[in-house]
Amino acid sequence: MILDRGYIIVEPKQQFIDWLMKHQDTEPVKLEEVEPTVYLIDDDFMDDEIVLNKSYEEIFMYELESTAVHESFWPLITIEQFKEFFNVKIGVSVYDIKSK
Amino acid sequence: MIVNILYTMLFFFLLTSCTSKKNKELKNMDDITPKASYTKKNSSTIVISKDSSLISYFSSFNSWQIDSVNELESKFVPDRFSPIKSKKLIIYSSSDSTQFLSWKYKDSIDAKRSFYNFLDCVEKPCRPIQLFEEKKIASSNMVIFKDETTLICLKSSKRINVKDWLVFFNLNKTSTGFDIIIEQVKNGKTKWYSSTKEKYKHLTK
Numbered sequence: 001m002i003l004d005r006g007y008i009i010v011e012p013k014q015q016f017i018d019w020l021m022k023h024q025d026t027e028p029v030k031l032e033e034v035e036p037t038v039y040l041i042d043d044d045f046m047d048d049e050i051v052l053n054k055s056y057e058e059i060f061m062y063e064l065e066s067t068a069v070h071e072s073f074w075p076l077i078t079i080e081q082f083k084e085f086f087n088v089k090i091g092v093s094v095y096d097i098k099s100k
Numbered sequence: 101m102i103v104n105i106l107y108t109m110l111f112f113f114l115l116t117s118c119t120s121k122k123n124k125e126l127k128n129m130d131d132i133t134p135k136a137s138y139t140k141k142n143s144s145t146i147v148i149s150k151d152s153s154l155i156s157y158f159s160s161f162n163s164w165q166i167d168s169v170n171e172l173e174s175k176f177v178p179d180r181f182s183p184i185k186s187k188k189l190i191i192y193s194s195s196d197s198t199q200f201l202s203w204k205y206k207d208s209i210d211a212k213r214s215f216y217n218f219l220d221c222v223e224k225p226c227r228p229i230q231l232f233e234e235k236k237i238a239s240s241n242m243v244i245f246k247d248e249t250t251l252i253c254l255k256s257s258k259r260i261n262v263k264d265w266l267v268f269f270n271l272n273k274t275s276t277g278f279d280i281i282i283e284q285v286k287n288g289k290t291k292w293y294s295s296t297k298e299k300y301k302h303l304t305k
Contacts (some may be wrong), residue, residue: 013289026288029236034287064257066241067287 003094004044008051010059011036016085023073036062040094049088056082104178113243135161156302157272167192176202177221178251181214211249218244218251232305235291239283244282247275259285266295 014033020028039059045051060082064074075081105292116287172188179186191198205211213252219237220228222244227237243260245252252274254260262283269275277296280303292303 017287020287024285024288026283026291027234027284028288056254056290062257068259068288087145 001096001099004043005040005094006045006051006092007094008039008041008055008059008092009036009040009089009091010100011087011089012063013085013087016063019075019085020069023069024025026068039069040073043092043094044096045092052088053079058086070080154202165193169192171198171200176201176253178214178219178253181205181210183210183214196256196258198260199253201253201255203251205249205251208248211246211251215246215251217270218253222253229290231291232303236284236287236289236292239286241286242282242284244280245269245275245278246280247278250275256287262293263300266300271298 010032012030017028017031018035039062041051041054041055056079057077061084062079075085101129104217150198153167155169158164158169170190171189174188176188178201182205184206185204187200187202189200191200203214205214219231220226222229222237222242223239229234229235229237238255241256241259243254243262243265245254245265252269254265260283261283266278277294279294281293282290283293294301296301
């Protein structure tokens with residue numbers, strides 16, 4: 001079943017793992033063990049940059065809140081910082097193969 | 101003459117066909133273009149019921165703003181070891197959701213068997229772990245609590261506050277202490293602890 005959603009796949013980069021290593025009380029995994037996260041978004045968009053600018057703050061907060069790093073060590077939530085920490089892929093082909 | 105009559109007939113024929121008042125049905129593009137059949141509100145197939153008494157059960161702990169609690173029908177490894185009681189829920193708050201899974205066994209032998217088998221496969225893909233080993237075993241934030249006869253597993257997209265949950269379990273008389281607590285943050289490795297009413301201790305090999 002096709003879903004009327006777009007997606008943003010967010011994959012941590014080595015810079016993010018290094019930052020975790022510096023501030024987290026638990027040892028982070030290696031880059032090859034890191035799993036990307038898929039965020040579903042509205043599919044009514046044409047330009048990736050516009051979508052990213054609209055969504056990155058919320059996604060960045062999610063990613064930071066899921067870490068064990070205390071809020072006082074969080075970086076500034078900017079698009080530049082976001083791009084330094086994560087690779088992103090944006091698209092609109094979302095199919096739910098479990099829902100018939 | 102005949103040609104004139106034919107032209108006249110043709111003229112009237114064309115005139116009447118162009119001025120027909122027959123109501124043509126207009127097609128709306130929205131009706132004929134393909135649409136996605138996805139309904140955002142009903143996307144989950146595993147949530148089977150809502151129970152308001154469960155909301156008050158979890159809301160008894162002040163700082164939690166619970167919106168709703170839904171029951172899960174999924175099966176997990178600890179379900180195979182004949183628990184005498186189990187609770188499998190998703191707790192929704194305004195900004196997050198937490199999966200709450202708990203199993204109660206008749207004795208410590210069943211609880212141990214269940215726990216060690218659970219360590220072989222907490223979630224797919226299975227990433228078996230030895231006692232006190234530090235490695236990634238789940239994709240999201242996760243905490244497993246084990247006492248004499250109870251096994252509890254929490255999963256959330258945000259970091260789980262273990263100490264808050266210990267207070268909750270104490271208040272609800274679920275357990276006053278756990279011989280093993282495994283905490284794993286997203287993109288982190290497992291850490292092992294134990295707890296009593298007074299102490300929270302880090303466990304290592």
